[in-house]
Amino acid sequence: MNSSREDRTLARAAVEALTRQVALCPKPGLPDPRDLGAGAVHRDHRAVRWSARALEPGLAAMAAAARRAGAPTPGLRAELGAIGRSTEHSVDLAGGGHRGALWTLGLLVAAAALEPDAPAADVAVLTRRIVAHPDRGAPRRPSRGASVSATYGAAGARGEGRAGFPHVRRALTALATARTAGATEDQARLDALLTVMSTLQDTELLHSAGPMGLRHVQAGARGVLDAGGSATDAGAAALAAFDSDLRARGWTPRGSAGLLAGALFADALPVRSGRPGRTAQLLGS
Template sequence: MSSREDETLAQAAVAALTWQLELTPKPGLPDPRDRDARVTRRDLCGLRWSAKALAPGLAAMAAAARRTGEPTPALRAELGAIGRSTEHSVALAGGGHRGALWALGFLVAAAALEPRAMGSDVTATAKRIVAHPDRGAPRRPSRGSSVSAKYGAAGARGEARAGFPHVRRALDALATSRSAGAPEPYARLDALLTVMSTLQDTELLYTAGPHGLRHVQAGARGVLAAGSTATPAGREALTVFDDDLHARAWSPRGSGGLLAGALFVDSLPVVAASRARLAT
């Protein structure tokens, strides 16, 4: 059974995913402009509802980590089992968020293991969890793992085993944009584009191949080079990039899930204060 502290972590993760969904304009990704899903093929209202279906599983992951107390093979196996069950629940609620669940699940477990950890310390703890194999994982390869093998891309597993480098990059981008005075939505868009600029997104590789992936990475870098999204030139470049991805029907979904992970880790100082109040 999860505690109120575990549920607080889970709700913080769901909130981070919801913030990512509400952010606009997100090139190639569902946002409030695309409520009827004509472009991204993902209904935003449905994604909001299915995001809430992650909460019980994420709370169970936090509880498992808290109960185990260290990143053991047994914890890794339990997290994998909970994650697969949660995927099923989310599918019943409308689907989506598989990449976000992968990232948020390990980060929530890491935050439960190390309640005082912040920033890169959380991703380092997550790396220690993922270092163990998930012996209960299905033997049949997933689409993502097949694409990773075909193109030599890190994929979701490689990202986690490396300690979520793109979550760390997004956190650095958030800090840089905020220190430059960018309003929060623009700081988050800059963080998203920073992830897009280098991530080997297996979803993009599947739909658009290596050329498409390089095209998206270059487009993200172009927006940042134009002055970031807080400047008129950067916003103009963002509009061009957004129109281009929508016209091509290319969706860099992996970047959205990792931004949600970064927003969760970024929120942990506030979450820690709330958990401390619950503990007293």
């Protein structure tokens, strides 16, 4: 499928959002530039950034599919699923990772292509109209995330999409609040990440740490925010202690990382019109 310049711009902005999320530091329990030795994630940080680039063709194809469909139809849902599975294979060849981010970014890119001038939060809400249709080509065997969701009654990645990515919208609000309070961009992004972590039912954490572990992580994230967030001395100290705790336990809240990437992408919209936005920042200009 041919993609337009607008489709490719959307895809590039999504990948840049993901690489900015990867570069953010310090992220509690998550890979960041401190992990050049691979450490807890068993993968070099540079490889994580490189494999993110493998998402771009698939994301551009998703934007093109949405543009051609013109509406969140069952056919579009099936096409997005097929493109997503093909893209997962390409990412695996490039080093793996980013599966949760692909789900989030793919749906947001498609929604942004459907409604080019919609505000960021509205783009997130539009995704639920896409996910409302079944993915007819999905494998019959449930994924690990789906199995964990069923076991614990957690929303999981699909539940987030069906609800219009509420944690992406919460992260957008946290970004705006922190910026208004005078936080730096990295501090605003860290507070947005912690906002997601404080309430997300992360299926990766449920799988590795169980319900008690999930509640421990949620409480730790809330503790940093209650201390004033990463822009304050007390919040920064709480963040450092929280990060050390998660790294010692080997707990990795990957679901929150993918949703932060989605929020950073949505925050950059609109990327196709002449109106001012944060796109230039995301694209490195």
